Amino acid sequence: MSDKVPVITLDGPSGVGKGTVCLWLAKTLGWHILDSGSLYRLLALSAGDRPDLDDVSQLVEFAENMGIEYVSSEAGLRIYLDGEDVSEAIRSEAVGVWASKIAAVPEVRQALLDKQRNFARAPGLVADGRDMGTTVFPDAELKIFLTASAEERAKRRCKQLKDKGVSVNLSELTVELKERDERDSTRSVSPLVAAEDAIVIDTTDLDIEQVCSRVMQLVEQRLLKV
Numbered sequence: 001m002s003d004k005v006p007v008i009t010l011d012g013p014s015g016v017g018k019g020t021v022c023l024w025l026a027k028t029l030g031w032h033i034l035d036s037g038s039l040y041r042l043l044a045l046s047a048g049d050r051p052d053l054d055d056v057s058q059l060v061e062f063a064e065n066m067g068i069e070y071v072s073s074e075a076g077l078r079i080y081l082d083g084e085d086v087s088e089a090i091r092s093e094a095v096g097v098w099a100s101k102i103a104a105v106p107e108v109r110q111a112l113l114d115k116q117r118n119f120a121r122a123p124g125l126v127a128d129g130r131d132m133g134t135t136v137f138p139d140a141e142l143k144i145f146l147t148a149s150a151e152e153r154a155k156r157r158c159k160q161l162k163d164k165g166v167s168v169n170l171s172e173l174t175v176e177l178k179e180r181d182e183r184d185s186t187r188s189v190s191p192l193v194a195a196e197d198a199i200v201i202d203t204t205d206l207d208i209e210q211v212c213s214r215v216m217q218l219v220e221q222r223l224l225k226v
């Protein structure tokens with residue numbers, strides 16, 4: 001019998017709802033989760049304000065040496081960087097923008113590759129990101145790519161931030177999101193693109209329950225064989 005850990009990848013652009021779907025799926029299956037975007041966000045935070053993107057060796061050093069810990073608690077998953085709880089700090093829009101810029105550096109992506117692959121542990125892994133199906137887990141059992149229009153994603157992100165008490169401007173957020181999409185999709189290494197064997201779900205007109213139920217259908221067909 002193969003001892004290969006099964007992996008489900010969920011890739012897609014910012015604000016498409018991957019995070020919510022992945023959390024739900026990992027909890028339902030009792031599998032581990034990799035939020036790969038959090039690694040790029042942690043690196044952006046480690047590198048400090050306005051990191052020098054040309055100082056590649058320093059960025060790689062940060063990537064290799066940052067002390068990361070993911071701790072499950074009653075309040076959900078907490079993320080620590082060098083002993084400090086940064087669960088909220090890494091979610092700011094500014095950190096997201098720097099994460100996207102840092103993520104375009106090929107050496108940084110290479111430095112984070114094994115860290116991401118080490119998340120694959122029994123009984124299985126749900127991996128959330130941009131290049132999970134194309135680069136990090138090319139042999140995944142099931143690859144899903146979620147899309148939605150930029151306007152719809154900006155609306156979702158806006159609601160999410162407002163619910164958290166953060167004041168946001170929808171049109172600024174839409175512009176920022178489109179810029180981030182452009183950067184993530186056009187970088188030379190592991191750009192945001194659906195793997196050839198990924199199943200694409202356009203979520204523009206779907207609510208979260210509908211997306212989860214479509215994803216579960218695919219999991220049942222492909223992995224649980226029911």
Ligand code: DC
Nearest residue numbers: 036037038040099100103129130131
């Ligand atoms: O998913 P997120 O918004 O937390 O990710 C933040 C940034 O990190 C995103 O704009 C691009 C980058 N990223 C990446 O390049 N590859 C991944 N697998 C995940 C995130």
